[in-house]
Amino acid sequence: GAGVSQTPSNKVTEKGKYVELRCDPISGHTALYWYRQSLGQGPEFLIYFQGTGAADDSGLPNDRFFAVRPEGSVSTLKIQRTERGDSAVYLCASSYRDRGRFVGAGVNNEQFFGPGTRLTVL
Amino acid sequence: EDQVTQSPEALRLQEGESSSLNCSYTVSGLRGLFWYRQDPGKGPEFLFTLYSAGEEKEKERLKATLTKKESFLHITAPKPEDSATYLCAVQEYSGYALNFGKGTSLLVTP
Numbered sequence: 001g002a003g004v005s006q007t008p009s010n011k012v013t014e015k016g017k018y019v020e021l022r023c024d025p026i027s028g029h030t031a032l033y034w035y036r037q038s039l040g041q042g043p044e045f046l047i048y049f050q051g052t053g054a055a056d057d058s059g060l061p062n063d064r065f066f067a068v069r070p071e072g073s074v075s076t077l078k079i080q081r082t083e084r085g086d087s088a089v090y091l092c093a094s095s096y097r098d099r100g101r102f103v104g105a106g107v108n109n110e111q112f113f114g115p116g117t118r119l120t121v122l
Numbered sequence: 123e124d125q126v127t128q129s130p131e132a133l134r135l136q137e138g139e140s141s142s143l144n145c146s147y148t149v150s151g152l153r154g155l156f157w158y159r160q161d162p163g164k165g166p167e168f169l170f171t172l173y174s175a176g177e178e179k180e181k182e183r184l185k186a187t188l189t190k191k192e193s194f195l196h197i198t199a200p201k202p203e204d205s206a207t208y209l210c211a212v213q214e215y216s217g218y219a220l221n222f223g224k225g226t227s228l229l230v231t232p
Contacts, residue, residue, distance in 0.1 A: 004165075031218065042126075042209050042222030043166065056217060091165055095218075109154055109213070111220060113165035 002026070004114035006092050012120045013082055021077040021117045025094030032075050033093040033111055034067055035059075043091050049075060082121045089116040128210050128223035135200055135230050143195040143226045145210030155193050156220060157186050158209040166209055169195075200230045 005024040013019050025032050031050050035043035045059040049069045057067075064082075069075040079086055093111040127146045135141055147155065154173050158166035170179045172188035179186050183204065185196040195208055207227045211220035 033219070035220075040224065042211070042224050043220070045219035045221065048218055056219060059219065093165075110156070110168045110171055112168055113158075115163075115165045 004092055004094055004112055006090075006114040006117050008117060009115065010118045010120075012122065014122050015082060015084060017082050017121075019079050019082060019119065021079075021090050021119070023075045023077070023092030023094075023114060025073065025075070025092070026112060029094035029096050029112075030072070031095045031111075032069060033095075034075070034077050035091040035093065036088045037091055037116070038088045046077070079119075082119075084121050087119055087121045089118050091116045126210055126212055126221055126223035128208075128226050130226060131224070132227045133229070135197075135228070137201055137230055137232050138199045140196070140198045140200070142197070143208055143210075143228070145193040145195070145223055146191060147193070147210075147212045148191075149212050149214050149221075151215035153213040153215045153217075155188055156211040156213065157193070157195055158211065160207045160209055160225070169208075197228070200228075202230045202232055204228065205230045 004026055007022045033048050034046040037043045047054055047060055047067050048056040052069055052072045064080045066078045091113055093113045095111045125148045129144045154171050156171050157169040159169055160166045170186040175188055175190045177188050183198050187194045205228055207225040209222055209225045211222040213220055
């Protein structure tokens with residue numbers, strides 16, 4: 001079966017421009033996550049969706065960053081007025097999670113990652 | 123605040139030379155500890171989830187263990203294809219975000 005896909009694989013833009021990054025999760029996965037990874041660092045959490053709603057957006061660095069998931073499947077990460085410091089690899093992950101269900105040992109909790117979008121802001 | 127520290131930052135092994143990678147963590151309540159492998163230019167690949175102290179999981183030459191303060195990823199008789207960055211992440215009980223360490227870059231030479 002298909003894994004998580006992300007488009008584009010690479011995006012080069014100029015400072016101040018607007019960009020959109022797309023994520024297609026694994027079919028049937030209800031939860032979707034965005035992370036970003038800078039060189040030499042581990043991924044850093046940005047936002048988490050359960051279904052269509054953003055359940056946790058505490059990792060978004062400022063109000064230039066926004067993400068949507070209107071139909072509970074594909075998600076788009078939107079960055080306004082890009083800055084050079086936004087340059088990084090943006091990773092998307094998905095997992096299966098029942099709404100309201102206790103998640104503990106033995107329950108599927110793994111997040112499966114896509115290949116990422118490398119964003120370069122000149 | 124959660125904190126995940128991985129050591130060493132880089133490790134070079136000869137093929138067949140077993141070793142261990144360490145992941146130390148501090149969380150208020152651990153839901154799960156995750157190990158991922160990441161190859162250059164690719165997204166992290168899931169390896170293991172550990173939920174409670176004393177738990178162990180194995181996959182081919184890899185074995186992950188968990189205590190209340192740290193996790194180890196043991197690599198037995200590694201091969202060059204095991205070369206990658208190994209990432210450790212913790213998930214706090216109250217949420218679902220993964221908090222990653224910086225990773226250990228492993229190079230296995232023939």
